[in-house]
Amino acid sequence: MAMRKTMRNLHNKTTLFLCLILTVCLSSCASVPKEFPINEQRAYTAEKSEQIFSRYSPFFIIENFKEPFNLIGTVRARLDKKGEEELYVDPEKAAIYVQKRTFETDKGSYTNLIYRVHFERVPFSLVPFYLVKGENVGIFVIVTLNEKGEPILFTTLHTCGCYLGFIPTSYLPEEALPEKWDKKDQWVYGYTLPGLLQYPPTFKNEIRPVIIIRSGTHRMKNVQLGETDELLKTYDIFDAQLKAMEELEAVPVSEGQRTSFFETSGSRKGYVKGSHKPLERLLMSWWAFDWRIGEDKKLSIDKSDGPLFYTSLKPWARKESDLRDFAAFLQYWGWGL
Incomplete structure (x- = not known):
């Protein structure tokens, strides 16, 4: 009898917990995201230069720019009162972290231009429900060029590997x-x-991808093409400083001292410092079999450096969907490049 009573109580608590999750999710789905007028939006693009990254740079359109957490920022480091380092994203100055990679398949040679931007945080919100609440969050836009230098594919995702x-x-x-x-x-x-x-x-080159980014969650809600001249007429354009991706591993802390944006040892090696996703851990880690699900991380050059950058929630497809091997990654998702 005691065992039955214990199991019944456990069942009731589990049912109550699942109902709570369902209620929160339904309330968030039922709420229509606010649309912001043009005068409450801001556009970022790479500063003009001779770099290839400038010529192909997307325009990032952010909503509700009065909230600092919506602004594209620069990764910085400081020492707190205890003298311990703290990594954060400074919304006062925009930066785009870039890297060029190449890959080959049986059908040709391709170039990836990788654009990485970071935000201060995703704030806590129940309605609408922000599952991805956390600090130092970011997104990727990967522009794939063919041998003629034509953009053939845009790949968008968050720097945790989600929302591909x-x-x-x-x-x-x-x-x-x-x-x-x-x-x-x-x-x-x-x-x-x-x-x-x-x-x-x-x-x-005057025609650029335009990435519309939602307020709060930084989800990429639309992707369009736009003429540079028309975009300049429509939006307040802010130049973002182009920084090599490697600069994320050498962030100035104090005079003569630098640190990495990513953990360099321990179980969180390769993950963004300060990037913890408590709600994703609570609601998803137990069925996705990943304690660090949703945590932002380094996109390593190869599989010997940094954490697995899987893009599928299927536990058995982690290696096949790894973004680090772009050719295999595309093949897994059905692309025939």
């Missing part, structure tokens, strides 16, 4: 699309993104 999206362009051969790909639109974790971006027959 692919947006092909008209320069990508038809046969490279995944089977039954919808060119009109696609559903990406609650947002409708285009299934194909149409470029003119001859590529012009």
Whole structure:
């Protein structure tokens, strides 16, 4: 009898907990995200330079710029009152961290231009529910170029590996699309993104990808193409300083002292310092089999450096969906480059 009573109590508590989760999720889904007018939006793009990253840089459109946590910032370090280092994102100055990588397949050679930006935080919110609450969060936009220098694919995701999206362009051969790909639109974790971006027959650098970023969660809610001149007329444009990705591992703390944005030892090696996702850990880690689910991390050059950068929640697909091996990553997701 005692055992039955214990099991009944456990069942009731579990049911209550699941109902609470469902209530929170439904309330967040029922709330319509606020739309912000143009005068409450801000555009960031890379500062003008001769670098290839400047020529292909996306325009990042952020909403509700009066909130510092919505602003693209620069990673900085300081010493607290105890003399211990603290890594944070300074919203007063925008930076885009960049890196160029190449990869080959049986069909050709390709170049990836990797753009990484960070925000101060995702604030706590129940309605709407912000599952991704945390500090020092970031997003990636990866521009894949063919041998002609034409952008053929945009890959978007958060720096934890979640909310992955692919947006092909008209320069990508038809046969490279995944089977039954919808060119009109696609559903990406609650947002409708285009299934194909149409470029003119001859590529012009004046046409750029425009990434619309939602207030609060920093989710990429839309991806478009825009003429640079028109964007300059529409938005307040802020130049973001281009910084090599390697600078994230040599952040000035004090005179003559530098530190890494990522943990360099222990069980969190390769993860962003201060990046903890308590709600994702509570609600997802137990069924995703990852105690550090949702935590932002380093995108290593190869598998010998840094944590696995999986992009699928299927535990058995972690290695196949690893972003570090981009050719294998694309193959896993059905792309025929």
